[in-house]
Amino acid sequence: MDTAAGTDAQKDEARQWFEALRDRFCAAFEALEDELSGEPLKLAGGRPAGRFERTAWTRDGADGPGPDGDSGGGGEGGGGAMSLMRGRVFEKVGVNVSTVYGEFSEEFRNQIPGASEDPRFWASGISLVAHMRSPKIPAVHMNTRHIVTTKSWFGGGADLTPTAPDDADTAAFHAALKAACDAHDPAYYERFKDWCDRYFFLPHRGEARGVGGIFYDRLNDGWAHTFSFTRAVGEALLEVYPAIVRRHLDEPWTEAEREHQLVRRGRYVEFNLLYDRGTKFGLMTGGNVEAILMSLPPEVRWP
Amino acid sequence: MDTAAGTDAQKDEARQWFEALRDRFCAAFEALEDELSGEPLKLAGGRPAGRFERTAWTRDGADGPGPDGDSGGGGEGGGGAMSLMRGRVFEKVGVNVSTVYGEFSEEFRNQIPGASEDPRFWASGISLVAHMRSPKIPAVHMNTRHIVTTKSWFGGGADLTPTAPDDADTAAFHAALKAACDAHDPAYYERFKDWCDRYFFLPHRGEARGVGGIFYDRLNDGWAHTFSFTRAVGEALLEVYPAIVRRHLDEPWTEAEREHQLVRRGRYVEFNLLYDRGTKFGLMTGGNVEAILMSLPPEVRWP
Numbered sequence: 001m002d003t004a005a006g007t008d009a010q011k012d013e014a015r016q017w018f019e020a021l022r023d024r025f026c027a028a029f030e031a032l033e034d035e036l037s038g039e040p041l042k043l044a045g046g047r048p049a050g051r052f053e054r055t056a057w058t059r060d061g062a063d064g065p066g067p068d069g070d071s072g073g074g075g076e077g078g079g080g081a082m083s084l085m086r087g088r089v090f091e092k093v094g095v096n097v098s099t100v101y102g103e104f105s106e107e108f109r110n111q112i113p114g115a116s117e118d119p120r121f122w123a124s125g126i127s128l129v130a131h132m133r134s135p136k137i138p139a140v141h142m143n144t145r146h147i148v149t150t151k152s153w154f155g156g157g158a159d160l161t162p163t164a165p166d167d168a169d170t171a172a173f174h175a176a177l178k179a180a181c182d183a184h185d186p187a188y189y190e191r192f193k194d195w196c197d198r199y200f201f202l203p204h205r206g207e208a209r210g211v212g213g214i215f216y217d218r219l220n221d222g223w224a225h226t227f228s229f230t231r232a233v234g235e236a237l238l239e240v241y242p243a244i245v246r247r248h249l250d251e252p253w254t255e256a257e258r259e260h261q262l263v264r265r266g267r268y269v270e271f272n273l274l275y276d277r278g279t280k281f282g283l284m285t286g287g288n289v290e291a292i293l294m295s296l297p298p299e300v301r302w303p
Numbered sequence: 304m305d306t307a308a309g310t311d312a313q314k315d316e317a318r319q320w321f322e323a324l325r326d327r328f329c330a331a332f333e334a335l336e337d338e339l340s341g342e343p344l345k346l347a348g349g350r351p352a353g354r355f356e357r358t359a360w361t362r363d364g365a366d367g368p369g370p371d372g373d374s375g376g377g378g379e380g381g382g383g384a385m386s387l388m389r390g391r392v393f394e395k396v397g398v399n400v401s402t403v404y405g406e407f408s409e410e411f412r413n414q415i416p417g418a419s420e421d422p423r424f425w426a427s428g429i430s431l432v433a434h435m436r437s438p439k440i441p442a443v444h445m446n447t448r449h450i451v452t453t454k455s456w457f458g459g460g461a462d463l464t465p466t467a468p469d470d471a472d473t474a475a476f477h478a479a480l481k482a483a484c485d486a487h488d489p490a491y492y493e494r495f496k497d498w499c500d501r502y503f504f505l506p507h508r509g510e511a512r513g514v515g516g517i518f519y520d521r522l523n524d525g526w527a528h529t530f531s532f533t534r535a536v537g538e539a540l541l542e543v544y545p546a547i548v549r550r551h552l553d554e555p556w557t558e559a560e561r562e563h564q565l566v567r568r569g570r571y572v573e574f575n576l577l578y579d580r581g582t583k584f585g586l587m588t589g590g591n592v593e594a595i596l597m598s599l600p601p602e603v604r605w606p
Contacts, residue, residue: 270576270596273573274586283507283577299602299603299604300605301601301602302601303395
């Protein structure tokens with residue numbers, strides 16, 4: 001990663017992509033809400049189909065969040081929007097976008113590529129977390145972002161967290177991400193899959209958070225190529241996740257399966273609050289708490 | 304705090320006190336289970352009165368927990384018992400005792416009084432966390448411990464976490480702890496109340512976890528005096544908390560109040576996983592996960 005800072009045209013293009021992708025995810029997820037019927041609809045209490053509610057925010061000084069709700073650790077402006085749906089298929093799903101800029105505070109400058117020379121940064125991204133009502137349908141997380149200092153790079157990934165792993169879902173999910181990787185670099189998938197496995201792990205439980213996916217950061221194999229890869233990750237998820245949801249949309253579930261789901265969600269909370277760097281960084285640097293903690297499941301049990 | 308290491312007689316006396324106090328708490332809480340009737344019993348689904356289940360554990364090498372479930376950061380032995388009740392008044396209550404000994408690992412020696420000269424330690428304590436079914440009844444936490452290296456000291460405290468603060472409960476709780484403090488040192492209450500307020504605070508929310516109590520550590524104003532104070536903290540809680548529970552035992556609650564309770568419990572989880580030193584230290588040093596995370600509420604919502 002040694003490419004110079006991105007141009008304004010590149011920044012605009014990335015931001016517009018993240019916002020357009022957000023709109024496509026929201027539309028795809030609302031369509032799934034409309035499709036629920038039969039026993040699962042009864043189990044969802046006969047609720048009406050959910051719709052996203054969007055809340056825009058602006059970043060005033062150090063109070064605003066970055067792509068994952070973090071503030072970037074410094075002052076200045078920008079803003080974003082939280083889109084949240086509490087539905088009947090999607091028990092709670094958040095899709096956040098943001099574009100923020102400013103200067104990294106002194107304590108962060110030496111940790112960020114290209115920021116020790118000049119502390120100014122620009123960051124734009126999308127963050128998505130879905131917790132599903134049905135324990136048959138896995139939760140999913142995706143985050144992709146473009147960051148520009150005196151250098152420029154992309155980061156992100158997507159990972160799947162089922163209540164009880166389903167081999168067909170896991171295979172389909174990984175195949176979609178592998179295809180996105182392979183179209184850009186034959187080495188990406190193994191490298192980014194391993195990175196994901198190492199990252200989403202709970203050492204105190206000796207357990208993975210889910211069944212993995214990919215995770216990458218500080219990647220710049222040429223701007224156009226890396227942006228293309230980042231778009232491919234978004235497209236892959238937009239294709240494969242609704243397909244996984246539909247595969248299980250007609251399946252009823254038992255009280256015991258729901259209970260197991262709520263317990264497994266406890267592991268998700270443990271990971272995000274104990275280990276997730278974006279969560280901790282965001283909360284420590286005065287990020288938008290609601291945006292950062294939108295990732296927490298709506299209902300959880302530690303029996 | 305400059306008194307020399309405790310004698311074996313002192314260690315025995317402290318351990319026996321913690322274990323006896325555990326038995327008295329369990330008996331007092333089971334008695335409260337028996338007293339439930341009327342509308343609150345219906346709201347509790349007509350469940351039978353809860354009873355504690357006790358699970359003993361031994362510490363093999365670095366795998367066992369200390370008083371709060373932590374391992375002390377080093378090897379050797381000892382053990383303890385988790386007492387857990389899932390009842391109808393007490394939705395989930397854990398009372399853990401443990402007595403462990405060994406050597407602090409190199410990374411912890413310089414952080415622990417008296418351990419840089421000689422890494423051996425002995426620690427005994429009791430830890431109690433109660434999450435109540437009724438949103439009218441506050442959650443409570445108490446932990447007291449005796450630690451011996453080449454020095455010896457006591458630490459601990461008790462604090463109250465209501466769903467919606469009740470002035471009479473808060474006043475009664477603080478009055479009981481103040482009386483325990485005042486009987487030992489007129490400066491203790493203000494000092495330990497402030498310590499508690501600073502400790503049980505969520506910076507990212509700008510919120511206190513509850514309505515406070517007292518918190519003290521590394522205290523040795525003479526062994527007999529400090530042990531007497533530590534006993535008085537236990538006695539105070541044993542007196543005042545059942546009284547607070549009884550004050551609300553006949554009160555029914557609404558669905559909205561229950562929902563609010565589950566949301567407030569989210570703050571409790573955020574505190575324990577993001578900030579609580581005992582939790583983080585315990586998990587990082589290979590402590591007993593079940594004992595450490597017994598503090599997490601049985602049901603939680605982030606809507």
